[in-house]
Amino acid sequence: MGEMTLSAVLRRMGHAVTVHGCRSMFRDWAAEATSHPNHVVELALAHAISSAVEAAYRRGDLFAHRARLVADRAAYLARPAAEVVPIGRGARPADKPA
Numbered sequence: 001m002g003e004m005t006l007s008a009v010l011r012r013m014g015h016a017v018t019v020h021g022c023r024s025m026f027r028d029w030a031a032e033a034t035s036h037p038n039h040v041v042e043l044a045l046a047h048a049i050s051s052a053v054e055a056a057y058r059r060g061d062l063f064a065h066r067a068r069l070v071a072d073r074a075a076y077l078a079r080p081a082a083e084v085v086p087i088g089r090g091a092r093p094a095d096k097p098a
């Protein structure tokens with residue numbers, strides 16, 4: 001899928017973000033919060049291999065590794081950002097029955 005397609009989808013969804021910003025967040029998350037190898041993350045981002053020698057020998061697509069990386073990202077994004085605590089008179093947290 002091209003960058004313009006993703007940009008159009010994000011605009012229609014009302015998000016004021018760029019595709020590059022999403023890719024950058026993914027890269028930072030993978031480096032800081034996971035132990036996935038750098039070459040798997042770079043391949044997931046479709047970055048070119050800068051070394052001609054390395055590019056000549058690296059022929060696999062690391063599909064299973066990339067699938068685990070993307071599954072980890074999906075699990076991370078599905079987590080609640082924070083615990084919601086009720087405020088107000090008589091409010092009780094959901095896990096504390098009356």
